Amino acid sequence: MTFPTDRQRLADQLTIGSELIYLPRQDVEHLGLTRDAILELTRQALVEHGHRRYEMPAKIGVHPYDNVFYHAMPAYLPGPGIVGMKWIECYPDNPRTCALPQTTGLLVLNDVHTGVPLAVMDSAWLTAMRTPAVTALAAAALHPDATTFGMFGCGVQGIEHVRYAALAMPRLETVHVYDTNGAAADALIATLQPELEVRIIKGASPEAVTRSAEVLSSATVILRRPLAVVKDAWVTTGQTILPCDLNTFWDPRTARRADKYLVDSVEEHELFASMGYFPDGLPEVTAEIGEVLAGVQPGREHADEIIVNSNIGMAVCDIAVGNALLHRALERGVGVRLPL
Ligand SMILES: NC(=O)c1ccc[n+]([C@@H]2O[C@H](COP(=O)([O-])OP(=O)(O)OC[C@H]3O[C@@H](n4cnc5c(N)ncnc54)[C@H](O)[C@@H]3O)[C@@H](O)[C@H]2O)c1
The missing domain is CATH 3.40.50.720 (NAD(P)-binding Rossmann-like Domain)
Known part of the structure; x- marks a missing residue:
């Protein structure tokens, strides 16, 4: 599996600039992106990182309580032209205190040619995978x-x-x-x-x-x-x-x-x-x-x-996997279209 980067196909399936795709966890999980495919996408993202073909400032965060963090994780991969940001939180006590996962979050992907948002998706699943x-x-x-x-x-x-x-x-x-x-x-x-x-x-x-x-x-x-x-x-x-x-x-x-x-x-x-x-x-x-x-x-x-x-x-790994999920969702007509 290589990075899907065909913008024309994306533009055929989404009115870029007028709408975005929202993918809840249920959709993300059931798009059928295999672990083999995720291994390969992650390997490619790491190789891009190893060759310094990326922009990825270190996570900035806020910390409302001790040992709790929210991180903003932006990244850009110029090779395949993928840009986006994960906004993720980690509450270590969540499983014990409120039966919620430690880690939840969202990923935003943008169109690198115009900057406009293309997708917002659950990022807990892709974090659990990548x-x-x-x-x-x-x-x-x-x-x-x-x-x-x-x-x-x-x-x-x-x-x-x-x-x-x-x-x-x-x-x-x-x-x-x-x-x-x-x-x-x-x-x-x-x-x-x-x-x-x-x-x-x-x-x-x-x-x-x-x-x-x-x-x-x-x-x-x-x-x-x-x-x-x-x-x-x-x-x-x-x-x-x-x-x-x-x-x-x-x-x-x-x-x-x-x-x-x-x-x-x-x-x-x-x-x-x-x-x-x-x-x-x-x-x-x-x-x-x-x-x-x-x-x-x-x-x-x-x-x-x-x-x-x-x-x-x-974040380079997150956007690599997220981009593949977005392309798959559009091909299969999965996700909720929201007006921008
Ligand atoms: N590096 C990354 O990219 C990345 C991504 C996601 C999560 N994480 C981290 O991975 C960790 C686990 O995340 P998760 O979603 O699997 O959480 P989880 O709550 O589902 O699982 C954590 C497990 O660790 C066990 N545990 C806690 N303290 C332990 C100890 N001292 N010895 C043995 N077991 C212990 C808990 O009982 C629990 O079963 C978290 O710290 C999270 O922040 C890292």
């Missing part, structure tokens, strides 16, 4: 021979991380999962085991999972102060660690002593550090994961390297 796609692409690139994967956090992201790992890691055999809420781990296994060939095992403890998997990821909560659940002493040579919850879950010493500390975006990580999210300071960054996927920087060079790759999420 985030594990980044993790899985990184896992496949940095550790292609891995047979074991460990997942901390079995919520929305954890479930999709296991699905994407099974899809993108060519030799994967076993997945170990852990959640402080044991019922979430049970639910993940009950949902995914019937559909996946890999064996999924509920980990007895964070230590047991860390010691059992070559590639590890975490999607728990993002907090300013690290919880340091995974002790540095448990991490051994050759492991690949792919947090998508910043440095919350991991002993900060691991990223510091890693042979390579990769990030999705240096700018984003520096911004989070300036907001107090890396109280011990941001570890020295080796390269960006897009550069590795684009072949501009090396990935794993030795089997015994410890590699940490922190991916906090990039």
Whole structure:
């Protein structure tokens, strides 16, 4: 799948400048954009990023309560001519206090030729999809021979991380999962085991999972102060660690002593550090994961390297997936047309 960029087809299906398409979550989810397609769109967006063919200022945010954030995430990909912005919020206590997801939001896409809005869509689904796609692409690139994967956090992201790992890691055999809420781990296994060939095992403890998997990821909560659940002493040579919850879950010493500390975006990580999210300071960054996927920087060079790759999420991936959803929706006559 390549970026759909045919503006004429878009103009044939939408009166640009007079109307926009609104896609609620239900529509976005049922457009049939496959995980394979999302992996490929995300890979292309990361490669564009790796070649510096993008404009994407670091997220700006507002923070009404402690540990809560709203982020504005604009991006422009000049190659395919995609421009837009995600407006996303993260309320870590939502699942516990009001049975709502931690992360909700909207994506706006614009016409790069005239600037006018083309679409507004739910962005929770595409965030739930493109985030594990980044993790899985990184896992496949940095550790292609891995047979074991460990997942901390079995919520929305954890479930999709296991699905994407099974899809993108060519030799994967076993997945170990852990959640402080044991019922979430049970639910993940009950949902995914019937559909996946890999064996999924509920980990007895964070230590047991860390010691059992070559590639590890975490999607728990993002907090300013690290919880340091995974002790540095448990991490051994050759492991690949792919947090998508910043440095919350991991002993900060691991990223510091890693042979390579990769990030999705240096700018984003520096911004989070300036907001107090890396109280011990941001570890020295080796390269960006897009550069590795684009072949501009090396990935794993030795089997015994410890590699940490922190991916906090990039708007270039959101607009790449959102653009494909918009084209699909117009082709299929899905969505609500709203006057501008
Ligand atoms: N990097 C990105 O691009 C990106 C995108 C979306 C979400 N996120 C982050 O991913 C995280 C998870 O998001 P989600 O939508 O899956 O949330 P969720 O609420 O659906 O799931 C989180 C799970 O983590 C578990 N958990 C919490 N603390 C834990 C701990 N100490 N040890 C083990 N398990 C723990 C919870 O019990 C829950 O099951 C959030 O921090 C979110 O901000 C990152």
